[in-house]
Amino acid sequence: MLRYVAKRILIMIPTILIISALVFFIINLPPGDCVTSQIDELLSQGTADATAKADALRIMYGLDKPLWLQYVNWVLGIFSGSFGLSCQDATPVSQLIGERIALTMVLEISTIIFIWVVSFIIGVYAATHQYRTGDYVASFIGFIGLATPNFLLALVLLYVGKVYFGISIGGLMDPEYIDKPFSWGKTASVLQHLLVPVIVIGTSGTAGMIRRLRANLLDELQKQYVVTGRAKGLSPFKLLVKYPLRHAMNPFVADIGNILPEVISGSVIVSVVLSLPTTGPMLLNALKTQDTNLAATFLLFVAVLTVIGTLISDLLLAALDPRIRFGAKGEK
Amino acid sequence: MNWREVATGLALALWSGAALAGAPSLLESPSLIAEVKDGRLPPIGDRLPAEPALVTSFAGSDGPGQPGGEINMLMATPRDVRMMVVYGYARLVAYDENLTMQPDILESVEVQSGRIFTLRLRKGHRWSDGEPFTAEDFRYFWEDVANNSELSPAGPPLDMMVEGKPPKFEVIDEVTVRYSWSEPNPNFLPAQARAAPLMIYRPAHYLKQFHKRYGKPDALAQQIQAHRVRNWAQLHNRLDDMYRNDNVDLPSLQPWVLATRPPAQRFVFVRNPYYHRIDANGVQLPYIDRIVMNIVSGNLIALKTGSAETDLQARYVRFDNYTYLRQGAKQFGFEVRLWETATGAQLALYPNFNYNDPEWRKLLREPRFRRALSLAIDRDEINEILYIGMASPSNNTVRPRSPLYREEYRTSNIQFDPERANRLLDELGLRQRNDQGVRLMPSGKPLVILVETAGESTEETDVLQLVADGWRRIGIKLVPRPQTREILRQRIYGGDAMMTIWAGVENGLARPDSNPAEFACLSQSQLWCPKWGQYRETGGKSGEPVDLDSVKRLNELALEWEKSIDPERKATIWREMLELHARYQYTIGIVSGVLQPVVVSQRLRNVPEKGVYNWEPGSFFGIYRPDTFWLAGR
Numbered sequence: 001m002l003r004y005v006a007k008r009i010l011i012m013i014p015t016i017l018i019i020s021a022l023v024f025f026i027i028n029l030p031p032g033d034c035v036t037s038q039i040d041e042l043l044s045q046g047t048a049d050a051t052a053k054a055d056a057l058r059i060m061y062g063l064d065k066p067l068w069l070q071y072v073n074w075v076l077g078i079f080s081g082s083f084g085l086s087c088q089d090a091t092p093v094s095q096l097i098g099e100r101i102a103l104t105m106v107l108e109i110s111t112i113i114f115i116w117v118v119s120f121i122i123g124v125y126a127a128t129h130q131y132r133t134g135d136y137v138a139s140f141i142g143f144i145g146l147a148t149p150n151f152l153l154a155l156v157l158l159y160v161g162k163v164y165f166g167i168s169i170g171g172l173m174d175p176e177y178i179d180k181p182f183s184w185g186k187t188a189s190v191l192q193h194l195l196v197p198v199i200v201i202g203t204s205g206t207a208g209m210i211r212r213l214r215a216n217l218l219d220e221l222q223k224q225y226v227v228t229g230r231a232k233g234l235s236p237f238k239l240l241v242k243y244p245l246r247h248a249m250n251p252f253v254a255d256i257g258n259i260l261p262e263v264i265s266g267s268v269i270v271s272v273v274l275s276l277p278t279t280g281p282m283l284l285n286a287l288k289t290q291d292t293n294l295a296a297t298f299l300l301f302v303a304v305l306t307v308i309g310t311l312i313s314d315l316l317l318a319a320l321d322p323r324i325r326f327g328a329k330g331e332k
Numbered sequence: 333m334n335w336r337e338v339a340t341g342l343a344l345a346l347w348s349g350a351a352l353a354g355a356p357s358l359l360e361s362p363s364l365i366a367e368v369k370d371g372r373l374p375p376i377g378d379r380l381p382a383e384p385a386l387v388t389s390f391a392g393s394d395g396p397g398q399p400g401g402e403i404n405m406l407m408a409t410p411r412d413v414r415m416m417v418v419y420g421y422a423r424l425v426a427y428d429e430n431l432t433m434q435p436d437i438l439e440s441v442e443v444q445s446g447r448i449f450t451l452r453l454r455k456g457h458r459w460s461d462g463e464p465f466t467a468e469d470f471r472y473f474w475e476d477v478a479n480n481s482e483l484s485p486a487g488p489p490l491d492m493m494v495e496g497k498p499p500k501f502e503v504i505d506e507v508t509v510r511y512s513w514s515e516p517n518p519n520f521l522p523a524q525a526r527a528a529p530l531m532i533y534r535p536a537h538y539l540k541q542f543h544k545r546y547g548k549p550d551a552l553a554q555q556i557q558a559h560r561v562r563n564w565a566q567l568h569n570r571l572d573d574m575y576r577n578d579n580v581d582l583p584s585l586q587p588w589v590l591a592t593r594p595p596a597q598r599f600v601f602v603r604n605p606y607y608h609r610i611d612a613n614g615v616q617l618p619y620i621d622r623i624v625m626n627i628v629s630g631n632l633i634a635l636k637t638g639s640a641e642t643d644l645q646a647r648y649v650r651f652d653n654y655t656y657l658r659q660g661a662k663q664f665g666f667e668v669r670l671w672e673t674a675t676g677a678q679l680a681l682y683p684n685f686n687y688n689d690p691e692w693r694k695l696l697r698e699p700r701f702r703r704a705l706s707l708a709i710d711r712d713e714i715n716e717i718l719y720i721g722m723a724s725p726s727n728n729t730v731r732p733r734s735p736l737y738r739e740e741y742r743t744s745n746i747q748f749d750p751e752r753a754n755r756l757l758d759e760l761g762l763r764q765r766n767d768q769g770v771r772l773m774p775s776g777k778p779l780v781i782l783v784e785t786a787g788e789s790t791e792e793t794d795v796l797q798l799v800a801d802g803w804r805r806i807g808i809k810l811v812p813r814p815q816t817r818e819i820l821r822q823r824i825y826g827g828d829a830m831m832t833i834w835a836g837v838e839n840g841l842a843r844p845d846s847n848p849a850e851f852a853c854l855s856q857s858q859l860w861c862p863k864w865g866q867y868r869e870t871g872g873k874s875g876e877p878v879d880l881d882s883v884k885r886l887n888e889l890a891l892e893w894e895k896s897i898d899p900e901r902k903a904t905i906w907r908e909m910l911e912l913h914a915r916y917q918y919t920i921g922i923v924s925g926v927l928q929p930v931v932v933s934q935r936l937r938n939v940p941e942k943g944v945y946n947w948e949p950g951s952f953f954g955i956y957r958p959d960t961f962w963l964a965g966r
Contacts, residue, residue: 036818052486060566085560088411090570092560096595155635162639163663170632171597175404175624175641178598275629277597285409288816 005315012307017075019303024071024296027287033063034087034290061087074293078300084293086286093297097279101301103172104278107201107267108260110194114202115209116252122206123213127248128240130218142210145203151273154200158274161196170275172197197274201267212251220244253316260309356386356614361399363621364605373605374462376616381454383439385609387617390960391429392938396611397962402622403643403936408630410594414528414577415647416601416623420586421954422608424451424524424532429940429955431841433525437585437608439507446516446897447494453507458606459583463537467503472536474501476543477572482565491523491530516897519847527951531574535583542568587618587959599625609959618959640664643933644961646671646945646952650791651719654929665934670927672733674946677836677921678719679795680728681705681783685883685918686863686876688827691775696830697880700756702917706745707753708802715923718794728921729910731840733944736906742924744914750805757806771807780809784829787814792833795922825862832859836921838948844903846949851909852890853883860918882916935963 035057058064062073074084083093126138161167168174172193177186220226221244229239271280279298286295317324358376360368367373390396407415426436435441437457442450457465478488479498488498492511499511511520523530540546542555544564552564561567571579577586580593585608588601601623609617628636633648638660649657657668683696683705695701711725729741757771762779764772771779781803785792793812800810815823823829837850853861854868856875861883866875868887878884886909893905913919928945938961944950 030819032818032822036822039818039821056485056569060561060569082560090561091595158632158635168636168641170628170636171626175598175626178596178626272629273631275632281629289818 001318005311008311008314012311015307016300016303020075020296020300021071023299023303024074024292025067027290027292027295028067030290032290033058034292035061035063036290060090061085070292074296083297086294087291088286088289088294093294096282096294097297097301100277100279100282103276104267104280106190107172107194107197107276107278110198111201111205111267114198115205118202119206119209119213120252123210124217124240124245126210127214127217127221130214138210139214142207146207148203150200150204150270153203154196154270154273157196157200167192167196172276172278197267197270197276200270200274209251209255213248216248216251217244220247250317250321253320254313260305356610356612358610358614358616361603361605361616361621363400363603367605379458379462379606380610380616381457381608383454384616385436385454387609387611387957387960390938391940391943391956392961393941394937394962396613396615397619397937397960397964399615399619399621399962401620401935401963402624403620403933403961403963404624404626404641405644406633406636406642406648407625407627408633408648410596410599410627411576411578412627412647413590413594413599413625414575415952416588416590416625417575417577417586418527418951419953419958420588421951421957422586422959423526423529425521427525427949427951427955429943431843431949431955433521441521443521446518447514448510448512449517449520450504450508450510453509454608455507457585457608459535459537459585460589460604460606461535461538461583462606463535463583465533465535465585466506467509468506469533469536470509471501471503472539473532473534476536476545477534477568478532480565482544482563483568489523489530491519492517492532516895518845518894518897522845522847522949525949527948527954528575534572534574538581538583539568539572542571588620588623597627599627601625607959611960619962620958637931638664640666640933642931643936644939644953644958645931646928649929649931650789651722651926651929652791654927657929657931661931667932667934669930669932669939669941669943671930671943671945673924673926673928674731674733674840674944674950675836675838675924676730676840677726677728677924678723678926679792679833679922680836681799681920681922682832682834682859683918683920684824684827684829684831684859685861685880686827687830689830691773691777692830695760695773698760699916700760702920703745704753704756704760704806705803705808706917706920707747707749707756708806708808709746709799709920709922710748710802711746711923712748714795714798717798718791719923719926723923723926726921726924727914727917728836728919728924729840729913730837730842731924734841735843736903736910738907738910741910741914745917746921748802750802753806757808762807765807768809769804769807770809778809779807780811781831782811782813782829783831783833784813784815784820784823785833786817786820788817796833799922824859825856825866827863834859836919836924839946840924841944841946841949842906844899844906848890848893848906848909851913852886853878854887854890882912883918886912935965937962937964 035054038057039054062070065073077084081094085091086093086096122138122142126135129135158170173186173189177183177189180186223244226239226244229243267278268280268284270276271278272284275281279301283295283298285291286298358380360376364373368375373379423436424438425433425441428434437454438451439454440452442452451470453465453467459465477483478492487493492499494513494515494517497514499513499517502510502512504510524532541548541551542564544552547564556562556564556567559567559570561570571582573579574582574584577590578594580590584604587604587607589604590599591602592599603618603621607617611617626641630648633645634650634653634656636642637645637649638653638657640660654668654670660666661668683702685693685697687693687696715721715723715725725746726742727744727746730737732742762771762773766772766778773779783796785796793814796810796812800812803810820829820832824832839846839850842848849855853864856862856866856869858865863875864878864883867877869875878887889905889909893902896902896905930939930943930945932939940956943956945952949955
């Protein structure tokens with residue numbers, strides 16, 4: 001087992017390196033660089049010598065160097081804890097993303113918990129009450145969640161939140177708490193503002209999860225050991241929780257690896273719409289302006305999360321499910 | 333008796349009755365009283381210049397008001413902190429609301445034959461950190477910044493060069509400096525009054541520590557390390573930008589100064605205790621103590637504005653939000669005012685005279701072709717559908733409020749007349765059509781015009797949709813092509829974009845003494861003739877020389893205007909240029925005069941009911957001087 005974990009961790013290193021190189025080069029594929037996007041602004045300042053200034057900026061950001069050298073410099077910088085300068089405002093990238101990553105984590109973790117709790121309850125209910133009214137209602141709600149565009153739902157909920165509940169539109173806290181130290185008021189404000197994004201981002205994930213849980217559980221409920229258990233007089237609740245449900249839990253764990261990156265990328269659009277101070281809007285903007293250092297750092301962070309997520313879910317699955325632990329051996 | 337002595341004497345006596353003839357007795361701002369008592373801040377008399385600027389007229393109708401309070405604004409990116417320099421609008425010389433230039437930071441300015449400028453500062457004027465603002469700050473900029481080859485590799489700013497030559501700079505005394513050129517420099521003063529001004533001074537006392545010539549090498553090296561830049565020049569350039577306004581430590585002369593260290597999502601600006609303007613009651617401006625700028629995503633701003641999360645908002649709010657805003661106005665208690673805009677056209681089509689395909693280029697340069705395109709646009713329909721009839725069909729030219737305006741500049745070739753357009757195209761020999769009814773060029777290529785847009789708003793694509801309907805009737809197919817702004821610019825400059833849709837000329841309110849360069853091809857940024865502009869900008873090193881007589885004439889006129897000091901001649905030059913534009917239809921304007929919603933909290937006073945919302949000249953709210961806005965009630 002230890003050997004297996006060590007091997008997985010060693011494989012992670014080249015994987016992440018390759019991802020980071022790909023990301024770095026793809027960001028630089030479109031014509032122009034991040035300074036091109038500032039020429040407009042220099043022009044609007046009435047600087048007629050905008051091109052000369054742009055060249056000076058290019059030297060400052062090291063864009064005069066060949067791309068591979070820029071990449072090497074960026075990677076070497078990471079080992080000394082520096083992700084380079086963001087091209088937009090010449091601020092070190094690490095300074096820009098610190099708080100955003102923290103808030104993103106809060107948001108994503110809440111969303112995952114929301115997805116799990118809601119889909120667990122509804123999924124189990126739908127499976128045990130197959131083809132009854134409850135099942136249809138639950139499935140209907142699930143499909144609606146899957147089919148409604150996130151951003152639309154976001155806008156509707158925002159408007160309702162403001163007009164009927166007085167929650168300020170967008171953001172993750174009331175304006176007066178921004179950049180203030182931690183306090184109960186701030187926490188309460190964050191929780192209040194989390195509600196809309198969590199529901200919005202969570203709905204589509206929930207819908208998928210409900211379907212999977214329901215399908216898996218239905219499979220298990222048909223099996224002979226369930227019939228045997230029932231024949232032996234086990235109480236319906238114990239019969240459900242003790243065996244089939246445990247089998248059906250596998251997708252939950254297996255999804256950790258998928259859900260982490262999915263939730264992060266899926267929340268970009270919602271975060272832009274809701275103006276959340278998370279990594280999404282900043283990443284989008286960085287990509288639009290070809291701010292390579294900033295964008296590559298974000299994507300690297302997403303890649304690392306994905307790889308770690310996959311590893312954790314694999315390990316957890318192995319720990320939870322003996323069939324996986326013993327693999328092919330068990331089949332014989 | 334000296335004003336300054338009196339002021340000092342009165343400093344702590346708040347409502348002192350000892351009024352001087354002409355000069356009001358000074359009042360301490362309530363929010364600063366505590367700091368003055370503690371001795372953290374000198375009393376008001378010591379903070380103001382000996383001759384403060386006395387404000388007697390107000391853009392709004394509410395007159396002098398009460399100091400205090402805080403207002404909120406919404407912005408879309410942290411880089412918008414520079415908007416406080418635009419709105420604050422403290423300039424050496426500034427436009428008033430009638431667009432007449434007046435000394436502002438300067439006490440006076442004297443101009444001899446358009447080429448010798450003597451600037452006199454206010455004695456005792458101080459930076460926001462309390463250090464004196466003197467001629468040394470001008471000398472520092474000129475000698476140690478503009479003429480330092482490491483800080484300004486391209487040399488002094490172009491607005492300070494006349495025929496490639498810099499001015500002679502002299503410090504006359506501690507409050508007087510003089511710039512003299514050998515030829516007139518008509519751009520020098522207007523550049524000071526711009527929304528993004530040419531700042532010819534720097535807080536020398538602060539910046540010297542970052543300058544190789546003055547700074548201590550050890551400390552400088554440490555700073556370079558701490559800011560992760562490569563050398564002192566980069567460090568200096570990053571810290572000294574008074575327009576970007578993103579350095580908390582950089583002293584300022586603006587009414588409000590940045591108090592939040594970026595990066596942040598919420599920026600607070602606090603009053604500059606050394607600001608140079610007072611009202612007739614002796615109250616130091618600005619009236620409002622704090623301005624809070626919340627950064628939210630741009631597409632939420634209209635939504636948030638409609639629920640009163642801002643006290644003064646026009647940026648990122650568009651005319652198509654008007655009905656939504658009006659609805660919120662009733663519920664949340666704010667006012668929605670409609671201000672005029674001053675661009676020559678809300679949107680205009682720019683055929684690229686330097687397009688790379690020779691056959692197309694020839695056609696795009698043909699005036700009859702452009703006229704036909706213009707005649708085939710149903711501008712009334714666009715106005716009715718997209719601007720609920722509140723704009724007016726127009727060429728891309730000056731607006732009726734400009735003294736240079738003539739009806740024919742706006743209306744020539746803008747009536748919807750597909751028959752005439754068809755005749756014009758037939759005359760050009762474009763009679764062949766393909767099976768879809770699209771006309772063919774002599775080589776057999778169909779007339780499909782790709783119009784590239786910056787793709788930032790649906791407004792452009794909506795307009796193009798309606799333009800396409802009209803053009804279809806004359807056998808021309810329009811295909812819109814959204815790009816990102818940066819790539820679009822490159823494609824235009826490189827001659828890869830056939831036609832672009834973009835906002836019209838910036839200064840639709842031009843006066844004879846406004847620079848007509850926007851109507852000529854002197855710079856690469858002219859979307860209809862980028863390579864000709866580039867040729868002139870680079871002195872012939874790149875780009876192409878102008879090979880069209882009427883455009884040559886435009887350039888000659890614009891250059892002659894720069895040298896001319898006779899207002900009559902300047903007006904004649906303007907007229908001839910505008911006539912050339914009307915006659916040759918270089919660009920195709922669509923509508924102009926689209927209104928800008930301005931959302932104003934009911935508590936906020938002195939924001940004019942009617943105004944012009946424009947970047948240059950106008951500085952958005954700048955010319956209405958937000959330092960005179962005040963909050964009622966509380």
